[in-house]
Amino acid sequence: MTQAGSPAITTDHVERHGFGVDVGGSGIKGGIVDLVTGELVGDRFKIETPQPSTPEAVSDVVAQIVAHFEWTGPVGVTLPAVVTNGVARSAANIDKAWIDTDAKALFAKTIGHADITVLNDADAAGVAEDRYGGGKDKSGVVVLLTFGTGIGSAVLHNGVLLPNTEFGHLQVDGKEAEHRAASSVKENKDLSYKEWAKEVSKVLETFEALLWPDLFIAGGGISRKSEKWIPHLTNRTPVVAATLLNTAGIVGAALAADTAADSGRAR
Numbered sequence: 347m348t349q350a351g352s353p354a355i356t357t358d359h360v361e362r363h364g365f366g367v368d369v370g371g372s373g374i375k376g377g378i379v380d381l382v383t384g385e386l387v388g389d390r391f392k393i394e395t396p397q398p399s400t401p402e403a404v405s406d407v408v409a410q411i412v413a414h415f416e417w418t419g420p421v422g423v424t425l426p427a428v429v430t431n432g433v434a435r436s437a438a439n440i441d442k443a444w445i446d447t448d449a450k451a452l453f454a455k456t457i458g459h460a461d462i463t464v465l466n467d468a469d470a471a472g473v474a475e476d477r478y479g480g481g482k483d484k485s486g487v488v489v490l491l492t493f494g495t496g497i498g499s500a501v502l503h504n505g506v507l508l509p510n511t512e513f514g515h516l517q518v519d520g521k522e523a524e525h526r527a528a529s530s531v532k533e534n535k536d537l538s539y540k541e542w543a544k545e546v547s548k549v550l551e552t553f554e555a556l557l558w559p560d561l562f563i564a565g566g567g568i569s570r571k572s573e574k575w576i577p578h579l580t581n582r583t584p585v586v587a588a589t590l591l592n593t594a595g596i597v598g599a600a601l602a603a604d605t606a607a608d609s610g611r612a613r
């Protein structure tokens with residue numbers, strides 16, 4: 347196994363491995379990532395999110411996942427929360443005790459080493475999709491949206507992330523964007539893809555007015571059925587489906603940790 351920071355030459359490409367853990371409301375998943383291709387090296391490992399999902403309970407599971415792979419290099423961890431300087435500042439679909447928790451310090455303690463990067467889950471997915479997936483080779487402003495229980499957002503300009511945009515909470519026509527067009531709304535209200543796409547279009551039009559993006563990438567589980575709803579969208583900016591699907595969070599977390607370790611090495 348090649349750990350980050352020690353690239354190995356293979357016949358195909360230079361390998362560089364990283365490690366990411368994606369913390370979600372129902373599952374915590376981790377794995378080793380090939381940072382050249384953005385693919386997982388071997389299987390991902392998933393443990394159900396403990397209930398209540400307190401910082402202590404979740405960080406124990408994250409540490410178990412890291413130990414499962416015997417990984418000792420930099421670790422990236424996502425949270426469904428605003429994260430500034432390693433501190434969680436909000437908590438969506440995760441225990442409210444996360445608010446103001448120094449997640450970076452907590453993970454460093456439970457995992458047992460200090461090379462930890464913590465970032466918002468949608469930001470991680472955005473970084474991964476922009477580099478390896480739907481936004482590959484696309485320059486300009488790329489906005490990834492994850493449609494799930496809520497709506498997560500990531501904004502990138504020429505590959506550089508503007509973190510914690512939280513567009514899911516913007517007001518769109520008198521309602522929070524995620525209360526209007528998360529995929530959970532489609533389920534709860536039993537909307538057809540066409541009906542739901544109308545709400546998504548409204549949300550995208552509001553984001554377009556703010557940013558004039560060059561591309562939207564639609565992520566989250568519902569992006570697997572993109573052919574059923576993307577053609578119904580009426581907004582201006584092109585929308586493509588995410589391609590990494592359920593590995594995007596892990597891959598983006600690994601990439602963020604590797605980038606942070608790299609800037610540390612350069613200092």
Ligand code: BGC
Nearest residue numbers: 426427428438468496497498
């Ligand atoms: C949260 C975001 C998160 C998104 C997806 C939103 O409700 O505020 O932080 O990225 O859900 O999990």
